[in-house]
Amino acid sequence: MGQRGSRQARSALGVRGVCEERSVEEAVNEACRRWPRAEEAWEAVKWAIGRDPHGAGPALTESGMIRLMVFDGARSIGLPSVRAVYVVGPATVTVREVLFQEAVHLYAGNA
Numbered sequence: 001m002g003q004r005g006s007r008q009a010r011s012a013l014g015v016r017g018v019c020e021e022r023s024v025e026e027a028v029n030e031a032c033r034r035w036p037r038a039e040e041a042w043e044a045v046k047w048a049i050g051r052d053p054h055g056a057g058p059a060l061t062e063s064g065m066i067r068l069m070v071f072d073g074a075r076s077i078g079l080p081s082v083r084a085v086y087v088v089g090p091a092t093v094t095v096r097e098v099l100f101q102e103a104v105h106l107y108a109g110n111a
């Protein structure tokens with residue numbers, strides 16, 4: 001399926017495209033050099049905000065269009081924690097800022 005077909009399929013499913021500011025791309029690249037599973041953490045964040053941007057994180061503004069996604073990682077498996085500020089648009093979500101941090105939790109799945 002070409003890019004056009006892929007975009008149509010996402011739209012039919014209610015999935016928004018996820019765009020990244022240049023500074024976000026750079027932060028992701030740096031995180032990938034530091035943590036072995038940073039790319040997986042980042043893909044999880046993008047998956048969540050693309051599918052449910054209003055439910056993935058709390059609103060930072062009264063309009064609810066600027067939001068914060070928090071992904072908790074686990075040190076035992078090299079998965080960093082991620083904080084992402086994003087803007088919800090009609091067809092896309094734009095990630096404006098991202099912060100990768102050493103995970104607070106040692107193991108995944110501990111509640």
